[in-house]
Amino acid sequence: MDDFSSLEPLYRRWQRRVALSAEDKRAIADMAWSRRVFARDSYLVREGEPTSVCTYLIHGFAFRQKLVSDGARQIISIHIPGEFLDLQNSLLDVADHNVQCLTRCEVGVIHKSALLELLASRPNVRRAMWLDSLIDSSIFREWVVNVGRRDARQRISHLLCELASRLKSAGLEDGPIYDFPLTQEQIADCTGLTAVHTNRTLQSLRRDGLISLSASKLSILDWDGLSELGDFNERYLHHSA
Amino acid sequence: MDDFSSLEPLYRRWQRRVALSAEDKRAIADMAWSRRVFARDSYLVREGEPTSVCTYLIHGFAFRQKLVSDGARQIISIHIPGEFLDLQNSLLDVADHNVQCLTRCEVGVIHKSALLELLASRPNVRRAMWLDSLIDSSIFREWVVNVGRRDARQRISHLLCELASRLKSAGLEDGPIYDFPLTQEQIADCTGLTAVHTNRTLQSLRRDGLISLSASKLSILDWDGLSELGDFNERYLHHSA
């Protein structure tokens, strides 16, 4: 990767759980990265296609989604800089979901073969990546719970808390005001609601003084209130250990 | 493990994706397994507890679940014999969800340390386990979609198709009649519905001649109809490759 600082967020996250040696970092940086930029809404991975590359998010936001038979979309996770976007797809042979840019995205692309070689030769990196994928998995589980057993106000509160907590943990934002990349339609697709009901629910959260959200700026005015309403407990994010 | 045949379903599943050598199998069989039996409903893992062992399901059915603030339960996945129940919990330090027996369960228990040693020394086993956890992950994603963007008839149809497909793929049942371990209340907890509405929805599926379900026996009378209704595409199960 031409600009090594792009890997800093990655190292920072991994170091919290796995000790990376200088050689580990060198092996990562020495990989055949290529930097690319994608426009908002463009697809990075398409369901059903064979996988050949793996993408690391440097700047911008991306999300995973699946489409159902009537054309409705369910967003499955949101990704922030410093995260790999499709480890899952890369290590399996055929993509089982779509990955799309939420905003303009700068990414580092590596070939599957280079990735596999790195995983084979660097045990610490392998462990870090595996843990990453286990944490992804934990987030999916929480999303099942969120759309399955919470009402609209709780679902949206939970989503906002998760994003704020992850951004803060990654050192990208440290409140009280966040750059918030989701439109109301996208919030709806994350929470299994309609855009109309999402709009009404956001209004109700604003009316209660929990948040203020406009012009792509979110501020969480009452963290305790919002996280309690949304039944948010950050254990599932495994920020430490 | 005293009875080596217990590991057959595991080998069979892994062999579909990773070539296991005789030494690999020996290393697995030689681990310090202990066989235990748990009663229906008993907890194998509790959210929030530090993890120390890993459990392999030999006989019976189990499930993962999380509870929300008002006490409601969301089931996150169902597990069938031959699967590891809590790899995710074991490799992280604190369990982020509960694992519970659906029926009386016979399991093989191994200590985390023995598991980590196996993973460090046997690359093929490591790869097989990682793929297992990636497929788990894929199933979670599909469940997010199921509860997020499908109506009651679709959700239940999809669940029934998934279980049938996995049982068949594991060589445990080969329809048209399946031993079906879920009560209607549990189906409800899988699909984010209430038990009452689950009951009515099952009746509607029966009325349409898609299934017959009673006395813990499920038969899928019209696979094509049920899978089309439930928008079921088994790609996400990654049965092959």
Next chain:
DNA sequence: CGTTAATTTGAGACCATTCAATTTCGGTGG
């Protein structure tokens, strides 16, 4: 400053929930 996307509003319909009561089923003890 025009054009399109995003947000907001209203009213009515519907899917799913709630609560309570009843029936059926599976297992147990006399």
Next chain:
DNA sequence: CCACCGAAATTGAATGGTCTCAAATTAACG
């Protein structure tokens, strides 16, 4: 073998959260 029991399944009626559809308003952007 039948009576009994609790769990599971079923039914009814009323309520409600969310959806649908359509239109209006506001914000974003070149």
